[in-house]
Amino acid sequence: MKHLKKALALTTLAVAMNANAQTELTVYTAVEAEDLQKYAERFNEDHPDIKINWVRDSTGVVTARLLAEKQNSQADVVWGLAGTSLLLLKNEGMLVPYAPEGLEKLSPKFRDRDETPSWVGMDAWMAAICVNTIEAEKNNLPMPSSWDDLTKPVYQGHVVMPNPNSSGTGFLDVSAWLQMMGDDKGWEFMDGLHQNISRYTHSGSKPCKMAASGETTIGVSFAFRGARLKEQGAPLELVFPEEGLGWEVEATAIVDGTDKMEAAQTLVDWSITRKAMEMYNEGYAIVGMPGVAQPVKYFPENADDLIIDNDFGWAAGNREAILAEWARRYDGKSEAK
Template identity: 85%
Template sequence: MKKLKHALALALCASAMGAQAQTELTVYTALEADDLKKYAQRFNEDHPDIKINWVRDSTGIVTARLLAEKENPQADVVWALAGTSLLMLKNEDMLEPYAPEGLDQLSPKFRDRDEEPAWVGTNAWMGALCVNTIEAEKEGLPMPTSWEDLTKPVYKGHVVMPNPNSSGTGFLDVSAWLQMMGEDNAWNYMDGLHKNISRYTHSGSKPCKMAASGETAIGVSFAFRGARLKEQGAPLEMVFPKEGLGWEVEAAGIMKGTDKLEAAQTLVDWAISRKAMEMYNEGFAIVAMPGVAKPVKHFPANAEELIIDNDFAWAAENREAILAEWQRRYDGKSEAK
């Protein structure tokens, strides 16, 4: 009995020492809240010695927080934040350049162009409309097929969209319209769209959730959330406007000044591994490593053909001016924070 107690005591001591030796990384992210646990668990299957402490919010809020903390960074790693946000951090010299293991296996459009990149892309999310078929029929709304359709008077009060100042999804839409239509035409388009908007949310997934629950007929959102809700039984039709879709790279990078550099590099190595790519593909149709992605249910088979030729550098350089102009014109319909 004494030997058993001694063995148990040694095991508990070893466990406690292991827990003490575990490195903790503060990771800022805009990842969907219901996937935080999955991402950490999959990473810990290979690296149980590193614990992820998530700090999660919408893209715009996380980006603003990182910039505000420039002189006293609190994050060690950024993972699953918009590539345009990482470009802004790079331009502020806030990222530690690092060429992760497996970098050469990524598509060139999913990485910083420097030889030793400041950030690397992991997957992409794309815009979409979530249309509640029951509400649309009840209100006599035709199924939209284009962005232009949403400016028609029949949709007045039936459209919800994310605020681009707080939502990465909202910003990718606005940025895409500006690139597709040209600035004057795009702002004219948004003026017309604004007449039909009932509110702007501070979350990119919320308009789709509202459509799923019948709170609105049409939610301007993104494909990942719509596909997941549709699979759960929501009465949604996914619409991919024919003019083209805005999209954004989800990216990872290491914050300059972290005192846990080795662990941070380990996380970024894993974030672009094949195992991670297969995990992303469970919800996203487009991933950074060619040849990995398989079709995702409720996504269009030609997803990569629908997305625009996105100029991320232009979007990052002009982000503040775009957001200021959008806020000046349309913020009166934004929900309270």
């Protein structure tokens, strides 16, 4: 009995020592909430000595929080935030340049252009329009084929899209429209679109989910979410507007000021491994390591031909002004936070 008690005591002590030996990282993210446990568990399979404490919100909120904490950073790592947001943080001197192990395996589109990058990409998502075919028929609405179609009076009250101040998907839409159409025509287009919007959501996936459930006829969202919902049986038609599609990279970076550099580098190293890329592919059709992504049913095979030549530097540099102007014009239809 004494030997059993001693063994139990030693086991308890070993567990306690292991817990105490864990390094805790505060990780800011805009990754979908339902995926956070999976991300941490897959990482901990390889690195049980590092515990992730998530701080999760929408892209705009996380970006604003990081900027507000510039002089007293609370985050160690950002894992899963829009590349334009990270470029903005880089320009503010808030990121630590670091070349993670395996960097050469990434597509050049999925890394900061500096020799020692300040951020590295995980996956990418692109815009799409989700149309509920049952509701469209019920309301006698034609199937749109372009962004401009969504400004037609027939769609009044039938369109939902994300608020770019809180949603990365919303910002990639607005940024793309301004890049494709130019400043004057871009805002003119959004004025017309606004007349048909029933509400602006604070989530990029929500408009497509609402279309899938029949809460709205048309949801401006992103392609992968629509493809997955359609595969699950939702009465959706996915439209990829002929003018072109906005897109964005989801990325990872070390925040300047962390006192846990070794653990932070370990996480960033792991974030671009093949195992991590295969995990991202469960939620995104496009990932940073070529040759990893598996085909996704209903996702366009010619995605590279559909997306615009996105100027991420321009988008990051003009982000604050764009968001302020958008809020001034359209925020009255945003849903409550």
